[in-house]
Amino acid sequence: MHELSIATELFAACERNLPPGAALRSARIAIGELSSVEPELLQFAFEAVVHGTVHAGARLVIDRCPAVQRCGQCGTIAERQPGTWLRQCPRCQSQLQIEGGDELDLLELDVDEAPRTDTTERHP
Ligand SMILES: [Zn+2]
Incomplete structure (x- = not known):
């Protein structure tokens, strides 16, 4: 399943951007209509990927x-019209x-109980 590997990659990208100790609530991504990704399958795969982690339910x-x-x-x-093309x-x-x-971008993360720090980048 193509979406599962994308969900795994997205989740890894989320984890890299999460403040230490914070739990992910939701991640907003952009998907271009030409990318061969099925949004519902990707959402389902993402739920499966976070299941059992501290980010379960994200x-x-x-x-x-x-x-x-x-x-x-x-x-x-x-x-x-969506789904149609002009010649x-x-x-x-x-x-x-x-x-x-053809976009597939991580836009923003909604996190729970993120510690407030002044550092924008952290690499634990
Ligand atoms: Zn013209």
């Missing part, structure tokens, strides 16, 4: 990032380019 909050179709000729950003620029009929949509 949730994954997923932001979907749509890809953008932009015209290389006139700069129009073509509007489209040509609606204004000048040029070929459209696709931007973004």
